[in-house]
Amino acid sequence: xxxxxxxxxxxxxxxxxxxxxxxxxxxxxxxxxxxxxxxxxxxxxxxxxxxxxxxxxxxxxxxxxxxxxxxxxxxxxxxxxxxxxxxxxxxxxxxxxxxxxxxxxxxxxxxxxxxxxxxxxxxxxxxxxxxxx
Amino acid sequence: xxxxxxxxxxxxxxxxxxxxxxxxxxxxxxxxxxxxxxxxxxxxxxxxxxxxxxxxxxxxxxxxxxxxxxxxxxxxxxxxxxxxxxxxxxxxxxxxxxxxxxxxxxxxxxxxxxxxxxxxxxxxxxxxxxxxxxxxxxxxxxxxxxxxxxxxxxxxxxxxxxxxxxxxxxxxxxxxxxxxxxxxxxxxxxxxxxxxxxxxxxxxxxxxxxxxxxxxxxxxxxxxxxxxxxxxxxxxxxxxxxxxxxxxxxxxxxxxxxxxxxxxxxxxxxxxxxxxxxxxxxxxxxxxxxxxxxxxxxxxxxxxxxxxxxxxxxxxxxxxxxxxxxxxxxxxxxxxxxxxxxxxxxxxxxxxxxxxxxxxxxxxxxxxxxxxxxxxxxxxxxxxxxxx
Numbered sequence: 001x002x003x004x005x006x007x008x009x010x011x012x013x014x015x016x017x018x019x020x021x022x023x024x025x026x027x028x029x030x031x032x033x034x035x036x037x038x039x040x041x042x043x044x045x046x047x048x049x050x051x052x053x054x055x056x057x058x059x060x061x062x063x064x065x066x067x068x069x070x071x072x073x074x075x076x077x078x079x080x081x082x083x084x085x086x087x088x089x090x091x092x093x094x095x096x097x098x099x100x101x102x103x104x105x106x107x108x109x110x111x112x113x114x115x116x117x118x119x120x121x122x123x124x125x126x127x128x129x130x131x132x133x
Numbered sequence: 134x135x136x137x138x139x140x141x142x143x144x145x146x147x148x149x150x151x152x153x154x155x156x157x158x159x160x161x162x163x164x165x166x167x168x169x170x171x172x173x174x175x176x177x178x179x180x181x182x183x184x185x186x187x188x189x190x191x192x193x194x195x196x197x198x199x200x201x202x203x204x205x206x207x208x209x210x211x212x213x214x215x216x217x218x219x220x221x222x223x224x225x226x227x228x229x230x231x232x233x234x235x236x237x238x239x240x241x242x243x244x245x246x247x248x249x250x251x252x253x254x255x256x257x258x259x260x261x262x263x264x265x266x267x268x269x270x271x272x273x274x275x276x277x278x279x280x281x282x283x284x285x286x287x288x289x290x291x292x293x294x295x296x297x298x299x300x301x302x303x304x305x306x307x308x309x310x311x312x313x314x315x316x317x318x319x320x321x322x323x324x325x326x327x328x329x330x331x332x333x334x335x336x337x338x339x340x341x342x343x344x345x346x347x348x349x350x351x352x353x354x355x356x357x358x359x360x361x362x363x364x365x366x367x368x369x370x371x372x373x374x375x376x377x378x379x380x381x382x383x384x385x386x387x388x389x390x391x392x393x394x395x396x397x398x399x400x401x402x403x404x405x406x407x408x409x410x411x412x413x414x415x416x417x418x419x420x421x422x423x424x425x426x427x428x429x430x431x432x433x434x435x436x437x438x439x440x441x442x443x444x445x446x447x448x449x450x451x452x453x454x455x456x457x458x459x460x461x462x463x464x465x466x467x468x469x470x471x472x473x474x475x476x477x478x479x480x481x482x483x484x485x486x487x488x489x490x491x492x493x494x495x496x497x498x499x500x501x502x503x504x505x506x507x508x509x510x511x512x513x514x515x516x517x518x519x520x521x
Binding site: 025 | 134135244245246247248249250287289290332333489490491494495496500502503
């Protein structure tokens, strides 16, 4: 079982995205890359970063990032480790998570607001990856 | 963690009197038809009594665009109001919400208002006075604006969007044309039924949804037959605001996914677009939320369980549609509105695509796939019982 935000986990997540036909349809025009950030809390000492490039309904590439200045993503989605755990367990709805500031999304909001179904499906894809927290 | 919020609500006959307690400068946001019909004058009389200086921005259009909001913001910047008063249906009220938001936060692009956008309150009060009983905009933190070039409605929510006061005065709706009473009432019903089965449903809104449904099933037929039936008119007006408060915290659902898409392409009344969808979306969606529909059916006097409860609930909605003189399928609605049937099938791909982009998808317990959405549109158009 891959550990959250390990390269193995990223590879499995990309597989889940790329085999999801509904995601492919709903994001068919999407062009934009993300940096996902786990912020440290009581259970995590150092931040973790994953870069995913999403393009026309597919994840083109994804990798673990050690230094966030190495990448220049269009969007950044960040939250504490405890929040990520709840998100992946389905205890937190991602939009509620953003409204209640458990997560922060940086980037062009108007663009994201056009792809709400794709965003929902991206989170659902994480549930297909058995994850060791 | 989640929130429930509501404006302060002034309701009942003579509640416009509240306006006489205001001080400062007020910008009225409305449409020119309401000005011509003398409806806005009822508000102005009260403001004059209070010696409130006012200016009227009356260029709100149906399905208001971002451009209309920005035009209203220019008026506000020039007039510098202390209070913004939206008077009208959902279009005027949503425009007033947008104007207040951008007037106070001029660096924010209205298209980028998402639930997590930083919006700052700077003291301009927002008062909303509905002149129809449907959108519930006066009670919700939602805003729906249209992106004209994409023929697409963009719905968003934000805690800041909530009005400070809602004035729910039945006097403002007693002269509502009967046909408008029909489709606005259906809008309120679709809010109450959708919010009760949303993935964001919660203990603070469930009771509101049930009460709104009870009031609408009981009083909407009377209010749609005779606008001098003031008891029915008032109860439906209250139900609309109650349902609006519910969607602010729980959100609309599948009837709105279809309704927003249909409305943005064919520009048909939103209440018809959503309300006519209800029997079809309810039956389809019951596979995910059977217990919730069973509970709602129970509160509406249906003593059945499981699928039978859903079937009776669907029948009850259809009966209501017939009783208030609404079409029960989109084909009949298109006929009534003079839209050729072929246009529905020509635009079916666009309808499905727009629905898949709709923000209401987010709060569905399970989002239907494109094929299911296509079938829902087709069944709702042809009036077929949902069997998938």
